[in-house]
Amino acid sequence: MFQNLLSAVICAIFTVGVSVSGSPLEARADIPDFFLVVSSNDPATNLKPVRYAANGYSTTLGGTGLPIKFNFAGGDLQTSETVIHRGYISFPTGPTCVTYGPLDLVVGSSSNKCANHIGFGLSSFQYNSQLGAELVYRYTGGFYACGSDQQIYYKTSPSNGQPGLSCSLVHLYTVPVIA
Numbered sequence: 076m077f078q079n080l081l082s083a084v085i086c087a088i089f090t091v092g093v094s095v096s097g098s099p100l101e102a103r104a105d106i107p108d109f110f111l112v113v114s115s116n117d118p119a120t121n122l123k124p125v126r127y128a129a130n131g132y133s134t135t136l137g138g139t140g141l142p143i144k145f146n147f148a149g150g151d152l153q154t155s156e157t158v159i160h161r162g163y164i165s166f167p168t169g170p171t172c173v174t175y176g177p178l179d180l181v182v183g184s185s186s187n188k189c190a191n192h193i194g195f196g197l198s199s200f201q202y203n204s205q206l207g208a209e210l211v212y213r214y215t216g217g218f219y220a221c222g223s224d225q226q227i228y229y230k231t232s233p234s235n236g237q238p239g240l241s242c243s244l245v246h247l248y249t250v251p252v253i254a
Contacts, residue, residue, distance in 0.1 A: 106146045108155045109249040111210060113220070117243045120220045125227060125247065127180075132160070134178045136225035136245075143180075144252055152195040152210070155252075158182055163192045164212060164229045167237075174231040178218065197249065210247040220245045 111125040113136060124142035128135040134143065144155040145162070152162035160180035165187055166172045172189035179185075184192070197208035210218070216231040219242035230236055233244065 106148050106155075108144050108146045108252040109207075110142050110252065111145060111247040112250050113245045114248055115220070115243060115245045117220075117245075120225060120243060120245050123225070124250075128224065128226060132180050134180065134227040136220050136227070138224060145249075147195075147197070151192055154180060161192050162195060163190045164194075165190050173235070174216075175228060175235040175237070178227040178229055207248040207250055210249070218245050218247050219243060 113120050113123050113125070115121045120136050123136040125134050125136065126138055126142055127133070127140035129138060129140070145152060146155050147153070154160040154162075160182055161184075162178060162180055163185060164176045165179040165185065166174075166176040166189035168187060168189050176189070179190075181190075194213040196211050196214065198211045198214070199208045212218075212229050216229060217233075219228045219230055219233075219236075220226070221228045221236070221240050221242040227245070227247075228236065228242060230242070236242060
């Protein structure tokens with residue numbers, strides 16, 4: 076685990092910490108920006124940064140979209156862009172809300188009655204907190220890379236999820252944005 080995390084930090088600093096949208100990155104001391112990079116046992120997902128999916132609001136490890144620059148402000152996970160997108164778990168609706176859903180980004184709020192912006196947090200690695208913190212949601216469940224595009228999903232249990240959708244457990248760690 077430690078080696079995967081250290082490798083993810085080093086890799087991310089040299090591959091995604093250089094520029095976003097062609098301009099130098101600006102770190103703000105009052106609200107530190109970070110990328111989310113995966114640590115996993117699956118070589119298909121390990122060390123990949125979280126990116127925008129082609130639809131412009133979902134998060135994925137696949138594709139060619141830019142790595143997303145995040146921060147926490149006012150207790151919300153959000154993007155660090157001109158137009159701020161808030162992170163939320165888009166729990167599918169039905170007769171009741173289910174216990175899994177994609178990690179999506181929205182401007183303002185969602186009309187999905189089951190979607191939830193509240194509950195994101197960062198958990199420091201207990202043996203060495205300098206290596207980055209893990210993104211958590213309500214300190215339960217976990218994040219998964221699902222489908223051929225490796226879209227990021229949250230599940231309260233590994234057995235939850237859409238039937239037929241192949242998913243692998245991933246850990247999302249922060250990597251600081253370097254100016």
